[in-house]
Amino acid sequence: MDFFDRFAIPHPSPVIYASMVAITLTLVAIVAGVTYTKKWGYLWREWLTTVDHKRIGMMYLISALLMLFRGGADAIMMRAQTALPENTLLDSQHYNEIFTTHGVVMIIFMAMAFIMALMNFVVPLQIGARDVAFPRLNALSFWLYFWGAMLFNISFVIGGSPDAGWTSYFPLAGNEFSQSVGTNYYMIAIQIAGLGTLITGINFIVTILKMRAPGMTLMKMPMFTWSALITNLIIVFAFPVLTVALAMGTIDRLFGGNFFTTTDGGMDMLWANLFWVWGHPEVYILILPAFGIYSEIIPTFARRNLYGYKSMVASIVLISVLSFVVWVHHFFTMGQGAMVNSIFSITTMAIAIPTGIKIFNWLFTLWKGKITITVPMLYSLGFIPIFTIGGVTGVMLGMSAADYQYHNTMFLVAHFHLVIIPGVVFAMLAGLTYWWPKMFGFMLNERIGKLSFWLISIGTCVAFFPMFISGLDGQARRMYTYSEATGFGIWNMISFVGAIMLAAGFVTIVYNIYYSTRYASRDISSDPWDARSLEWATHTPVPDYNFAITPQVNSSEAFWDSKKNGHKLFPGEYKEIHMPNNSGVPFIMSAIFFVLGFALVFSIWILAVIALLGIFACLAHRSFEQDHGYHIPVEEVKETEEKLGGARQ
Amino acid sequence: MKIKGTLILLMFAVMTVLTGCEPLMILNPKGPQAQTQADVILLSIGIMSFIVIAVFAILIYMLVKYRASNQSDDYEPPHIEGNHIVEGIIVGIPVLIVIVLSIVSVRSNYLVEATPEGYEDQDPLVVYAQSSNWKWHFSYPEEGIETVNYLYIPTDRALEFKLYSEGPITSFWVPQLGGQKYAMSDMVTTLHLAADAPGEYMGRNANFSGEGFAENTFSVNAVPPDEFDEWVDEVQDTAKPLTEDKYKELLEPGHLGQLTFSSTHLEFSPPPEGEHGGHNHGSSSEDSEEGNMDMDHENMDESHDPSE
Numbered sequence: 001m002d003f004f005d006r007f008a009i010p011h012p013s014p015v016i017y018a019s020m021v022a023i024t025l026t027l028v029a030i031v032a033g034v035t036y037t038k039k040w041g042y043l044w045r046e047w048l049t050t051v052d053h054k055r056i057g058m059m060y061l062i063s064a065l066l067m068l069f070r071g072g073a074d075a076i077m078m079r080a081q082t083a084l085p086e087n088t089l090l091d092s093q094h095y096n097e098i099f100t101t102h103g104v105v106m107i108i109f110m111a112m113a114f115i116m117a118l119m120n121f122v123v124p125l126q127i128g129a130r131d132v133a134f135p136r137l138n139a140l141s142f143w144l145y146f147w148g149a150m151l152f153n154i155s156f157v158i159g160g161s162p163d164a165g166w167t168s169y170f171p172l173a174g175n176e177f178s179q180s181v182g183t184n185y186y187m188i189a190i191q192i193a194g195l196g197t198l199i200t201g202i203n204f205i206v207t208i209l210k211m212r213a214p215g216m217t218l219m220k221m222p223m224f225t226w227s228a229l230i231t232n233l234i235i236v237f238a239f240p241v242l243t244v245a246l247a248m249g250t251i252d253r254l255f256g257g258n259f260f261t262t263t264d265g266g267m268d269m270l271w272a273n274l275f276w277v278w279g280h281p282e283v284y285i286l287i288l289p290a291f292g293i294y295s296e297i298i299p300t301f302a303r304r305n306l307y308g309y310k311s312m313v314a315s316i317v318l319i320s321v322l323s324f325v326v327w328v329h330h331f332f333t334m335g336q337g338a339m340v341n342s343i344f345s346i347t348t349m350a351i352a353i354p355t356g357i358k359i360f361n362w363l364f365t366l367w368k369g370k371i372t373i374t375v376p377m378l379y380s381l382g383f384i385p386i387f388t389i390g391g392v393t394g395v396m397l398g399m400s401a402a403d404y405q406y407h408n409t410m411f412l413v414a415h416f417h418l419v420i421i422p423g424v425v426f427a428m429l430a431g432l433t434y435w436w437p438k439m440f441g442f443m444l445n446e447r448i449g450k451l452s453f454w455l456i457s458i459g460t461c462v463a464f465f466p467m468f469i470s471g472l473d474g475q476a477r478r479m480y481t482y483s484e485a486t487g488f489g490i491w492n493m494i495s496f497v498g499a500i501m502l503a504a505g506f507v508t509i510v511y512n513i514y515y516s517t518r519y520a521s522r523d524i525s526s527d528p529w530d531a532r533s534l535e536w537a538t539h540t541p542v543p544d545y546n547f548a549i550t551p552q553v554n555s556s557e558a559f560w561d562s563k564k565n566g567h568k569l570f571p572g573e574y575k576e577i578h579m580p581n582n583s584g585v586p587f588i589m590s591a592i593f594f595v596l597g598f599a600l601v602f603s604i605w606i607l608a609v610i611a612l613l614g615i616f617a618c619l620a621h622r623s624f625e626q627d628h629g630y631h632i633p634v635e636e637v638k639e640t641e642e643k644l645g646g647a648r649q
Numbered sequence: 650m651k652i653k654g655t656l657i658l659l660m661f662a663v664m665t666v667l668t669g670c671e672p673l674m675i676l677n678p679k680g681p682q683a684q685t686q687a688d689v690i691l692l693s694i695g696i697m698s699f700i701v702i703a704v705f706a707i708l709i710y711m712l713v714k715y716r717a718s719n720q721s722d723d724y725e726p727p728h729i730e731g732n733h734i735v736e737g738i739i740v741g742i743p744v745l746i747v748i749v750l751s752i753v754s755v756r757s758n759y760l761v762e763a764t765p766e767g768y769e770d771q772d773p774l775v776v777y778a779q780s781s782n783w784k785w786h787f788s789y790p791e792e793g794i795e796t797v798n799y800l801y802i803p804t805d806r807a808l809e810f811k812l813y814s815e816g817p818i819t820s821f822w823v824p825q826l827g828g829q830k831y832a833m834s835d836m837v838t839t840l841h842l843a844a845d846a847p848g849e850y851m852g853r854n855a856n857f858s859g860e861g862f863a864e865n866t867f868s869v870n871a872v873p874p875d876e877f878d879e880w881v882d883e884v885q886d887t888a889k890p891l892t893e894d895k896y897k898e899l900l901e902p903g904h905l906g907q908l909t910f911s912s913t914h915l916e917f918s919p920p921p922e923g924e925h926g927g928h929n930h931g932s933s934s935e936d937s938e939e940g941n942m943d944m945d946h947e948n949m950d951e952s953h954d955p956s957e
């Protein structure tokens with residue numbers, strides 16, 4: 001292919017041109033806006049160079065919301081295309097690109113970012129720490145994720161998007177069958193973001209193990225922190241597999257390697273194995289934090305402690321171990337025989353046991369409680385029935401002989417959306433509404449919030465239940481069209497209506513944010529929900545240093561005990577506080593990673609070498625840098641505390 | 650609670666459709682393998698419905714009984730750590746259910762991976778099914794004929810499909826005869842099917858394989874054995890042989906209609922098995938049913954030995 005042709009959009013269509021225009025206009029508007037209000041300095045000093053876990057959390061949050069809309073737009077387009085038989089809204093190639101990017105964006109750039117957002121914001125506060133263990137690495141993690149996401153997202157206007165599915169099975173994803181640069185984007189953008197995730201994993205394990213407040217033994221950690229710990233352990237075990245698989249895929253595509261080709265000893269199934277050895281645990285990386293969030297919210301609004309704390313902990317540990325021994329259920333049909341299938345069928349169904357324990361523990365947390373229905377609680381309660389349906393259909397898929405019929409059908413699509421949406425999206429929205437006042441100092445409107453909840457949960461059911469039926473009637477997934485005679489039309493039309501309801505639900509969330517930002521009262525207490533864990537014990541807005549005095553913990557609900565049982569949470573005096581300095585290097589280095597990625601996607605070797613040198617320069621800079629952070633003097637601490645509504649001792 | 654109402658209604662709707670008048674393809678099996686799978690599916694739907702109903706019932710009970718609006722203002726919920734009996738039940742029942750399902754699952758695995766029950770005493774009809782972008786090539790080695798994008802099969806006879814692919818991974822699927830299996834470029838997988846009733850069934854590639862994937866379908870004509878033999882004779886008499894050049898031409902990516910040939914491509918373009926094979930994942934051939942993970946394909950060719 002001619003050098004410049006590679007950059008062209010391979011499938012120009014009005015939608016793509018419109019989005020190009022929209023992107024350009026938005027960028028121009030942002031640049032103009034920031035310049036006009038003279039905010040460049042502020043943006044650089046306060047956000048782009050920040051190492052504060054709370055701000056990094058907020059930046060993850062904004063990115064995740066943006067990606068939710070990017071992935072959601074893809075979803076609507078897919079549903080619109082298949083709403084009618086033999087529809088011609090999208091052509092096959094375009095549809096393939098859309099479901100591929102939808103899957104990748106939703107899993108890697110939306111859901112992952114959302115859990116990173118909440119983990120970043122909440123975990124250090126919940127364990128009574130000043131920040132994470134390595135604040136600067138944390139900034140690097142975020143910016144690697146951010147620039148990785150940017151690289152992935154320019155694919156649909158420069159050079160073409162990946163089109164081999166989010167699973168990117170070889171040989172389909174190899175050069176022979178995917179000639180555009182699309183799959184290069186996939187390999188490299190996910191690699192960059194994945195590096196960031198791996199770094200986060202290490203960072204949070206150290207943070208949680210080393211930086212807990214005095215008195216907080218492992219068995220006194222709040223449930224969300226527990227889930228974060230286990231999640232990050234899974235990350236550290238699973239992500240290196242992805243790194244290696246993507247590197248091998250990149251070598252195949254860019255340097256003529258033969259790991260996954262059909263000739264010269266390549267093994268296509270090696271990719272499938274490596275992908276799912278990462279991919280299945282990845283599902284639990286997403287779901288466990290969600291479980292953690294529900295375990296915070298349900299006790300708060302049932303006004304009761306979490307039922308069966310110990311079995312909750314045991315079940316997450318068990319789930320994390322089992323998550324590594326089930327990956328073959330993604331290709332029961334690959335011809336490995338009855339024996340292997342039986343083993344993986346049993347391990348898969350076994351996961352239902354610890355998951356069931358959790359569901360029943362949440363139900364029993366309601367027992368003898370005093371339940372108030374707020375928006376976060378609604379999401380947590382709505383999660384239980386919908387997730388149960390998604391979960392039991394997962395057990396059905398785990399029966400491998402039956403999976404021969406479900407595999408690659410809409411039944412599967414229905415199953416995983418019915419676990420992932422209540423499991424991840426509901427949890428994120430619940431967590432967002434729940435921790436919003438701590439983040440931003442005002443509450444989101446409850447009435448609009450409830451409307452969103454109903455639209456989203458009913459929309460989810462309407463959008464995905466019909467797929468069980470069309471799946472059992474033989475509709476394969478990833479088909480851009482089907483004939484009238486199949487009879488799938490009606491189910492897909494219902495599904496489209498559900499998708500519209502979902503979209504409407506997400507729009508009301510944005511409206512809620514806008515509305516509440518304008519009108520909500522700023523006069524709220526630092527503990528508006530009458531909650532139970534430590535993050536509510538500090539001021540709103542949270543000062544840079546989180547807690548003026550390190551809290552002393554006596555149970556998994558130390559804050560509740562301090563409110564009800566007279567436990568003294570903040571013993572001692574104000575002391576000087578040591579804080580890390582901001583740094584622009586994580587931002588710059590990740591931006592260079594973006595350049596490197598772009599150069600690799602298009603095989604522009606000179607640029608790649610220059611970018612690599614730039615990355616090494618950043619690393620070298622750090623090695624020679626002397627940076628001991630700075631200290632906040634006692635007077636300043638005192639002053640801040642008084643200003644924020646009275647010192648807490 | 651609006652949501653629960655909706656959910657229960659929807660569940661009912663699903664159940665009615667599942668058991669209702671016009672059966673869904675997968676629940677309307679026309680062969681023993683598909684029958685086994687449909688039985689497993691219906692059984693698991695039954696058991697799973699109990700769990701769903703139990704969870705819904707407990708949730709509704711808790712929500713009705715312990716709503717704050719149902720209680721006095723000064724009620725303070727107690728601190729409850731947990732209870733061994735309750736935890737024994739919520740672990741015990743799922744464990745029992747999983748054990749039952751595991752037994753069903755393992756049994757049905759061995760059933761669908763073997764010659765269909767009741768057909769063990771006869772020779773299976775062997776058909777090589779090869780996919781190429783975006784077509785299916787079916788070779789009948791014993792009959793010496795080949796078709797593209799359609800199958801003729803005799804009813805009441807075991808069928809042994811040997812699957813492989815020229816290009817991306819695909820999945821051979823005839824829902825009413827039985828679940829799918831992958832066709833890959835570096836090995837041959839075996840799928841055992843059989844049809845009980847004559848009819849025309851839908852078959853397709855179920856695994857995404859690029860641009861022409863949606864139309865990557867084929868039709869399956871199940872006919873009584875004597876009619877099948879007539880068809881074979883007719884093909885041998887009337888169709889042209891498949892030349893190497895013609896075969897190369899057919900492999901070009903794209904769609905084709907139905908074609909018929911009086912010879913197969915297996916002679917000049919052998920499938921990736923035996924010494925042409927790459928590897929295997931375990932026991933896809935009958936003679937290694939115990940799941941040995943060796944790389945030995947030597948015996949594969951002998952597995953249809955009439956002495957068996």
Ligand code: HEM
Nearest residue numbers: 075078099100103106107111165166167420477478479499
């Ligand atoms: C907002 C409502 C959503 C709708 C209407 C929707 C719809 C769809 C559709 C139509 C497909 C393609 C099915 C096919 O043809 O194979 C799909 C695939 C997928 N979706 Fe969604 N989706 C939604 C939300 C999500 C969310 C929240 C996630 C993850 C967090 C997600 C993850 C995926 C994945 C991983 C795939 C598979 C992509 C592939 O086949 O390569 N979706 N979705």
Ligand SMILES: [Cu+2]
Nearest residue numbers: 280327329330
């Ligand atoms: Cu899995």
Ligand SMILES: [Cu+2]
Nearest residue numbers: 269833835836
């Ligand atoms: Cu193979």
